[in-house]
Amino acid sequence: MTANPSYRPQASTEYWQGLVASVDALDLTAEVEHMEIRDTGYATMYGVTLTSLDGYKIFGYLSIPNGNGPFPARYYPSLYGSVVQPILTGWTNRMREKYVTFSLASRGQRKADVPFAADFPDLLTTGIESPDTFVYRGIIGDCYLGLRYLLVHPSVDTSKVIVHGNDAALITTSFSPTVKGLVVQPQLFYRTMELAPKTLSYPLEEINDYLRAHPGKTEKIANTLSFFDLRNFAPNVQAPTLLHAGPTGSLFGPERLGELAEAMPGKVEVFAAENSDYKDGVHIENWIAQASGVGEPILPRAWQTPPI
């Protein structure tokens, strides 16, 4: 990994190299359960349980198109929230006809909540006083393990894997040069100490709550968060990237994300959200269709009719 000392403490290089090495050493043998209730006429669903760092059991919904593969794949690393859906909410189930989809529940989320059932709000500050105790160390490890599992699955065309998500998607992609495309919407780990005070909304409000309750711990929190800042990882993202910014003028608006985009060596499109799940969704789906080589976007019926 390329170090960028202006964002992260020197120790973070060793920290992340250690984490990647630890995950690389994990056995990819999974417990796989057929989830017949989620089958369709065109795809079969499996529940996949993997053993991650510290022996923690994590879960993923793995859907494989019926027919002869290998198939392009979409990987959904965990988002902030307790619920993990088989595919992103609002997207059409029909995508499972063309793509392998793998949606990961990292430690603390539903179906991966034994023994640790995360609270929301609370997850973002769990163990935050040290990079070694911060819960996101394990979560990033879980997400990277999920990607490793997908990249060796025989049904997956490893040259056509798209990663789609929030901060964990970017960090995970930076560990793997074979990812074909990245769709990322920063939410947690971009200039966190600078941006959190500008909002009253969760999840970043967790940081404000914590610092209000523990004002003497500001340096410790800042140090931990500096290990996770997305700018550390951007130079290692080789994949073409759709950087999904917030609307112009918002906390994660395009004017704030330029520095992140410039740090990525691959082709980057900064896309400002249009205050419409529909418009954003169509844009993202078109981008993924092109990046994955599938060509035609797979849209929900409601998105196939243009606005009046």
Add this chain to the structure above:
Amino acid sequence: MSTTDIHVRKPADFENFWENISAVEAAIPLDDTVVRDDLRSAEDVDVYRVNYESIDSIRIHGWYCLPKKRTRPLPAVLHIPGYQSDPILPKNWSRLGFAAFSVAPRGKVRSRSQFNPGYPGLLAHNITDRDTYGYRGFYVDVLRAVDFLESRDEVDSSRIAVTGSSQGGGLAIMTAAMRPQVAAATAAVPYLCDMVRASTLTDSYPYQEITDYLRLHPGHRRLVEETLSYYDVINFAPQVRCPIIVNIGLQDSICPPETGFSVFEALGSEDKKLYTYDGQSHDGARHVHNPLIDRFLMDKFGMPKT
């Protein structure tokens, strides 16, 4: 797009069914606890963790927020969560001057130790039996959140509102119907409306859960339709009498707009308004509509403009 088609059958004993459930839950003391949460409280808002008893001996959690500077009595708002979203911490409602309660019905974070069907899972949990269907207790948990607010000394019980989006929107309508003391309601992109039909109009989750279930159990269709008819929000809507606003996105891939039109048509309130947003999906134009919700409730409750 039809604006009037309603495909939901209302069972002849719909009212009796819910009266029986109401009688059961009314006999259960609320037995609430209210504990201040210093970590989540802020300079301008006091935050409390609430627990209360609901049917099946299940404890229900909620976040309760009060403006630090307050004069009694306060108008109140109940926020009902979406299907897959975790319950919000409603500090921003208190910043507008409300006593704000955000309920975590059974299965949600902090209310899932005794009942946890998961997501996906809840929509089809015991879906062939109206008496054990997962939403039976979930609906009651929400109704009792109104009772909690009404029990509070600092709340003006004549000014209680319900609000929510998606599942929260649908259940805001259900709550306004079942608790006539609710004085105003807002329902964004309402879910749980015309459910069987909705599952044929979208292939996104959560309605996909119905499709999944019927694919595996095609012989259960009649039972599924029977159960859902007791829980379909369209069958509650005629009982709503309070002022209410509803918004839908015309490109909603989760809750088909057809079902939003249907439930709006069915609402019994004389003071109702529908906002339709073209070019919008399940977010329902929240960037422009949320300020309208704030203003609507504050106007109805005679609160000063901020």
